[in-house]
Amino acid sequence: MVELSLDVxxxxxxxxxxxxxxxxxxxxxxxxxxxxxFNLRVALAEALxxxxxxxxxxxPAKLVRVRVEVASDAVRLHVADEGRGFxxxxxxxxxxxxxxxxxxxxxxxxxxxxxxxVTFNDRGxxxxxxxxxx
Amino acid sequence: MAFTLTKQSTGVVxxxxxxxxxxxxxxxxxxxxxxxxxxxxxKFVIDFSxxxxxxxxxxxxxxxxSKKIREPGGDLRLAxxxxxxxxxxxxxKLDTLFTITTTPAEAxxxx
Numbered sequence: 065m066v067e068l069s070l071d072v073x074x075x076x077x078x079x080x081x082x083x084x085x086x087x088x089x090x091x092x093x094x095x096x097x098x099x100x101x102f103n104l105r106v107a108l109a110e111a112l113x114x115x116x117x118x119x120x121x122x123x124p125a126k127l128v129r130v131r132v133e134v135a136s137d138a139v140r141l142h143v144a145d146e147g148r149g150f151x152x153x154x155x156x157x158x159x160x161x162x163x164x165x166x167x168x169x170x171x172x173x174x175x176x177x178x179x180x181x182v183t184f185n186d187r188g189x190x191x192x193x194x195x196x197x198x
Numbered sequence: 199m200a201f202t203l204t205k206q207s208t209g210v211v212x213x214x215x216x217x218x219x220x221x222x223x224x225x226x227x228x229x230x231x232x233x234x235x236x237x238x239x240x241k242f243v244i245d246f247s248x249x250x251x252x253x254x255x256x257x258x259x260x261x262x263x264s265k266k267i268r269e270p271g272g273d274l275r276l277a278x279x280x281x282x283x284x285x286x287x288x289x290x291k292l293d294t295l296f297t298i299t300t301t302p303a304e305a306x307x308x309x
Contacts, residue, residue, distance in 0.1 A: 080222045102251055102282040109253040113221040159291040167262045170254035170290055177289050 066092065066134040071127045072112060074120040079112045086132055090139050094197045103178040104139065107193050110171040111143040119145025119189055138180075141193040149188030201227045203234055210241040210309050212302060215249040219256035228259050232266065240272030241309050245302040247278030257292060264295060275309070277302040 068089055072082045083105050090100060112128060120126035123146075131142040156163055158170045176182050181194040201223075202214040211234050219227060231242060244260070246252075264274045275297040279287065287293040299305040 076221045078222070080218055080220055083220075098282070106251050106253055106286075109220050109251075113253065113255060117221075159289075164291050164295065165261060165265070167258035168254075170257060174254050174286070174290065 065136070066132075068132050070130045070132075072116070072130060074116045074123050074126045074128060076113060076116055076122070079109055079116070082112055082130070083109050086130060086141070089132060090134055092134055094134060094136070094139055095195055096198060099195060099198070104141075104195055107175045107178045107195075108141055108143075110175045111141065111191050111193060114171050114191075115143050115145035115147075115189075118150065119147035121147065136197070138194050138196045140195075142190060143193070144190040147189050149185075151188060152182075152184050152191075201230055203230055205234075205239065206306060208241075208306070208309065209239065210243060210306055211239045212306065213242060213244045215244060215246050217248075218250045218252070219246075219259070220251070220253045221255035224255050224259040228263060231263050235267060235270075235272070240267070240270060242267060242272070242274045243302055243305040243309070244274065244276050245278045245305075246276065246280075246283055247302065249278075249280075249283065252283060252286065254290075257286070257290060261292070261295065273297070273309075275299065275305045277305040 072078050086108060087100060087105055090104060115128040126146040129144045133140040152172060155172050158173050163169060179193045180196045183192045200216045204212045206212060267274045277299045278301060279298060
Protein backbone atom coordinates (compact mmCIF):
# COMPACT_ATOMS: atom_id res chain seq x y z
CA MET A 65 0.00 0.00 0.00
CA VAL A 66 1.17 3.50 -0.81
CA GLU A 67 0.52 6.13 1.83
CA LEU A 68 1.35 9.80 1.77
CA SER A 69 0.49 12.96 3.65
CA LEU A 70 0.24 16.56 2.61
CA ASP A 71 -0.40 19.74 4.60
CA VAL A 72 -2.27 22.38 2.63
CA UNK A 73 -2.38 26.05 3.68
CA UNK A 74 -5.83 27.52 4.32
CA UNK A 75 -5.85 29.42 1.05
CA UNK A 76 -8.26 28.46 -1.73
CA UNK A 77 -5.61 29.30 -4.32
CA UNK A 78 -3.75 26.10 -3.35
CA UNK A 79 -6.66 23.73 -4.04
CA UNK A 80 -5.85 23.11 -7.70
CA UNK A 81 -2.15 22.45 -7.08
CA UNK A 82 -2.87 20.17 -4.13
CA UNK A 83 -5.38 18.16 -6.17
CA UNK A 84 -2.91 17.67 -9.01
CA UNK A 85 -0.11 16.67 -6.65
CA UNK A 86 -2.26 14.05 -4.93
CA UNK A 87 -3.91 12.78 -8.12
CA UNK A 88 -0.50 12.17 -9.66
CA UNK A 89 0.44 9.99 -6.69
CA UNK A 90 -2.72 7.93 -7.28
CA UNK A 91 -1.74 6.98 -10.85
CA UNK A 92 -1.14 3.35 -9.93
CA UNK A 93 -3.79 1.76 -12.11
CA UNK A 94 -6.17 1.13 -9.21
CA UNK A 95 -8.63 3.65 -10.62
CA UNK A 96 -9.61 3.99 -14.25
CA UNK A 97 -8.08 7.03 -16.00
CA UNK A 98 -11.53 8.57 -16.25
CA UNK A 99 -12.33 8.23 -12.54
CA UNK A 100 -8.87 9.50 -11.66
CA UNK A 101 -9.24 12.46 -14.01
CA PHE A 102 -12.73 13.46 -12.95
CA ASN A 103 -14.24 11.79 -9.89
CA LEU A 104 -11.17 11.85 -7.67
CA ARG A 105 -10.13 15.37 -8.66
CA VAL A 106 -13.56 16.98 -8.26
CA ALA A 107 -14.35 15.20 -4.98
CA LEU A 108 -10.96 16.07 -3.51
CA ALA A 109 -11.30 19.70 -4.64
CA GLU A 110 -14.66 19.85 -2.85
CA ALA A 111 -13.28 18.35 0.35
CA LEU A 112 -10.29 20.71 0.37
CA UNK A 113 -12.38 23.80 -0.37
CA UNK A 114 -14.85 22.92 2.40
CA UNK A 115 -12.03 22.30 4.88
CA UNK A 116 -10.28 25.56 4.01
CA UNK A 117 -13.36 27.77 3.82
CA UNK A 118 -15.76 26.37 6.40
CA UNK A 119 -13.50 24.26 8.60
CA UNK A 120 -10.50 26.54 8.98
CA UNK A 121 -12.36 29.74 8.13
CA UNK A 122 -9.56 30.76 5.72
CA UNK A 123 -7.33 31.25 8.76
CA PRO A 124 -3.71 31.32 7.47
CA ALA A 125 -2.50 29.97 10.82
CA LYS A 126 -4.40 26.71 10.25
CA LEU A 127 -3.62 23.80 7.95
CA VAL A 128 -5.65 21.17 6.17
CA ARG A 129 -4.03 17.75 6.51
CA VAL A 130 -4.56 15.24 3.73
CA ARG A 131 -3.66 11.57 4.11
CA VAL A 132 -3.87 9.35 1.06
CA GLU A 133 -4.00 5.55 1.10
CA VAL A 134 -3.62 3.77 -2.21
CA ALA A 135 -4.42 0.11 -1.55
CA SER A 136 -5.09 -2.75 -3.94
CA ASP A 137 -8.85 -2.48 -3.43
CA ALA A 138 -9.40 1.28 -3.14
CA VAL A 139 -8.04 4.78 -2.84
CA ARG A 140 -8.94 6.54 0.41
CA LEU A 141 -8.52 10.27 0.90
CA HIS A 142 -8.69 11.60 4.46
CA VAL A 143 -9.08 15.38 4.67
CA ALA A 144 -8.87 16.96 8.14
CA ASP A 145 -9.34 20.57 9.15
CA GLU A 146 -8.84 22.30 12.49
CA GLY A 147 -12.41 23.51 12.83
CA ARG A 148 -15.18 22.57 15.23
CA GLY A 149 -16.80 20.27 12.70
CA PHE A 150 -20.35 20.21 11.40
CA UNK A 151 -23.32 17.88 11.01
CA UNK A 152 -23.11 16.45 7.48
CA UNK A 153 -26.72 15.25 7.71
CA UNK A 154 -27.92 18.83 8.15
CA UNK A 155 -26.94 20.11 4.71
CA UNK A 156 -29.90 21.02 2.48
CA UNK A 157 -30.61 19.34 -0.86
CA UNK A 158 -29.21 21.72 -3.53
CA UNK A 159 -31.48 20.32 -6.23
CA UNK A 160 -34.82 21.51 -4.82
CA UNK A 161 -36.50 24.31 -6.79
CA UNK A 162 -35.69 26.76 -3.98
CA UNK A 163 -32.01 25.84 -3.89
CA UNK A 164 -31.06 25.16 -7.49
CA UNK A 165 -30.52 28.88 -8.18
CA UNK A 166 -28.18 29.23 -5.22
CA UNK A 167 -24.53 29.85 -5.94
CA UNK A 168 -23.25 27.62 -3.13
CA UNK A 169 -24.25 24.53 -1.17
CA UNK A 170 -23.44 21.81 -3.73
CA UNK A 171 -20.04 20.62 -2.46
CA UNK A 172 -21.06 17.72 -0.24
CA UNK A 173 -23.81 16.68 -2.64
CA UNK A 174 -21.31 16.49 -5.51
CA UNK A 175 -18.80 14.60 -3.37
CA UNK A 176 -21.37 11.97 -2.42
CA UNK A 177 -22.24 11.34 -6.05
CA UNK A 178 -18.69 11.06 -7.35
CA UNK A 179 -17.10 8.63 -4.89
CA UNK A 180 -18.19 5.27 -3.53
CA UNK A 181 -18.29 6.28 0.12
CA VAL A 182 -18.14 9.53 2.11
CA THR A 183 -17.72 9.20 5.87
CA PHE A 184 -17.05 11.72 8.63
CA ASN A 185 -15.63 11.37 12.10
CA ASP A 186 -17.97 12.11 15.02
CA ARG A 187 -16.80 15.71 15.32
CA GLY A 188 -17.33 16.35 11.64
CA UNK A 189 -13.92 17.83 10.87
CA UNK A 190 -12.41 14.82 9.06
CA UNK A 191 -13.91 13.42 5.88
CA UNK A 192 -12.84 10.17 4.24
CA UNK A 193 -13.51 9.73 0.54
CA UNK A 194 -13.30 6.16 -0.73
CA UNK A 195 -13.02 5.28 -4.41
CA UNK A 196 -13.05 1.53 -4.91
CA UNK A 197 -10.80 -0.06 -7.52
CA UNK A 198 -12.06 0.16 -11.06
CA MET B 199 -5.42 27.16 -17.44
CA ALA B 200 -6.99 30.23 -18.98
CA PHE B 201 -10.19 31.90 -19.93
CA THR B 202 -10.27 33.52 -23.36
CA LEU B 203 -13.06 35.85 -24.50
CA THR B 204 -13.61 36.41 -28.21
CA LYS B 205 -16.35 38.67 -29.49
CA GLN B 206 -17.93 37.34 -32.68
CA SER B 207 -19.11 39.54 -35.56
CA THR B 208 -22.67 38.82 -34.38
CA GLY B 209 -21.89 40.36 -31.00
CA VAL B 210 -21.94 37.04 -29.14
CA VAL B 211 -19.01 36.60 -26.77
CA UNK B 212 -17.38 33.16 -26.92
CA UNK B 213 -15.63 32.27 -23.66
CA UNK B 214 -13.16 29.39 -23.89
CA UNK B 215 -12.25 27.50 -20.71
CA UNK B 216 -8.85 25.84 -21.04
CA UNK B 217 -8.21 23.68 -17.95
CA UNK B 218 -10.12 23.62 -14.70
CA UNK B 219 -12.86 25.92 -13.47
CA UNK B 220 -12.54 25.61 -9.72
CA UNK B 221 -12.57 27.51 -6.46
CA UNK B 222 -9.10 28.93 -7.04
CA UNK B 223 -9.75 30.61 -10.39
CA UNK B 224 -13.50 31.16 -10.62
CA UNK B 225 -13.17 34.87 -9.76
CA UNK B 226 -10.97 35.38 -12.82
CA UNK B 227 -13.67 34.02 -15.11
CA UNK B 228 -16.36 35.97 -13.29
CA UNK B 229 -14.52 39.27 -13.59
CA UNK B 230 -13.73 38.81 -17.28
CA UNK B 231 -17.36 38.07 -18.14
CA UNK B 232 -18.68 40.89 -15.94
CA UNK B 233 -16.26 43.30 -17.65
CA UNK B 234 -17.69 42.27 -21.02
CA UNK B 235 -21.22 42.65 -19.64
CA UNK B 236 -20.36 46.13 -18.39
CA UNK B 237 -18.97 46.85 -21.86
CA UNK B 238 -22.38 46.19 -23.39
CA UNK B 239 -22.20 42.52 -24.38
CA UNK B 240 -25.37 40.57 -23.62
CA LYS B 241 -24.99 37.18 -25.30
CA PHE B 242 -22.39 34.72 -24.00
CA VAL B 243 -21.39 31.15 -24.87
CA ILE B 244 -18.97 29.33 -22.60
CA ASP B 245 -17.13 26.54 -24.39
CA PHE B 246 -15.92 23.67 -22.20
CA SER B 247 -14.43 21.56 -25.03
CA UNK B 248 -10.93 22.11 -23.60
CA UNK B 249 -11.97 22.09 -19.95
CA UNK B 250 -10.65 19.62 -17.41
CA UNK B 251 -12.98 19.51 -14.48
CA UNK B 252 -15.42 21.86 -12.75
CA UNK B 253 -16.07 21.86 -9.02
CA UNK B 254 -19.15 23.16 -7.20
CA UNK B 255 -17.60 26.62 -6.88
CA UNK B 256 -17.21 26.67 -10.65
CA UNK B 257 -20.85 25.67 -11.00
CA UNK B 258 -21.76 28.42 -8.56
CA UNK B 259 -20.02 31.10 -10.57
CA UNK B 260 -21.91 29.99 -13.68
CA UNK B 261 -25.20 30.36 -11.78
CA UNK B 262 -24.11 33.80 -10.58
CA UNK B 263 -23.11 34.94 -14.05
CA SER B 264 -26.31 33.60 -15.58
CA LYS B 265 -28.39 35.66 -13.14
CA LYS B 266 -26.37 38.82 -13.75
CA ILE B 267 -26.47 38.42 -17.54
CA ARG B 268 -30.22 37.81 -17.54
CA GLU B 269 -30.95 40.96 -15.51
CA PRO B 270 -30.46 43.27 -18.52
CA GLY B 271 -32.09 40.73 -20.88
CA GLY B 272 -29.02 38.76 -21.93
CA ASP B 273 -28.33 35.04 -21.91
CA LEU B 274 -25.50 32.68 -21.03
CA ARG B 275 -25.32 29.36 -22.85
CA LEU B 276 -22.96 26.43 -22.41
CA ALA B 277 -21.33 24.13 -24.96
CA UNK B 278 -18.81 21.34 -25.34
CA UNK B 279 -19.47 19.47 -22.10
CA UNK B 280 -17.93 16.01 -22.02
CA UNK B 281 -19.92 13.10 -20.60
CA UNK B 282 -18.69 13.61 -17.03
CA UNK B 283 -19.43 17.33 -17.06
CA UNK B 284 -22.86 16.73 -18.59
CA UNK B 285 -23.59 14.26 -15.78
CA UNK B 286 -22.47 16.83 -13.21
CA UNK B 287 -24.95 19.37 -14.60
CA UNK B 288 -27.70 16.77 -14.66
CA UNK B 289 -27.25 15.51 -11.12
CA UNK B 290 -27.20 19.08 -9.77
CA LYS B 291 -30.20 19.89 -12.02
CA LEU B 292 -28.30 22.84 -13.47
CA ASP B 293 -29.07 21.43 -16.91
CA THR B 294 -32.53 22.91 -16.33
CA LEU B 295 -31.06 26.38 -15.83
CA PHE B 296 -28.85 26.56 -18.92
CA THR B 297 -29.24 25.99 -22.62
CA ILE B 298 -26.53 23.42 -23.36
CA THR B 299 -25.38 22.48 -26.87
CA THR B 300 -22.94 19.85 -28.06
CA THR B 301 -20.64 22.30 -29.84
CA PRO B 302 -19.95 26.03 -29.49
CA ALA B 303 -20.82 26.44 -33.18
CA GLU B 304 -24.36 25.24 -32.46
CA ALA B 305 -24.70 27.66 -29.57
CA UNK B 306 -23.39 30.58 -31.60
CA UNK B 307 -25.66 29.76 -34.53
CA UNK B 308 -28.73 29.48 -32.28
CA UNK B 309 -28.31 32.93 -30.72
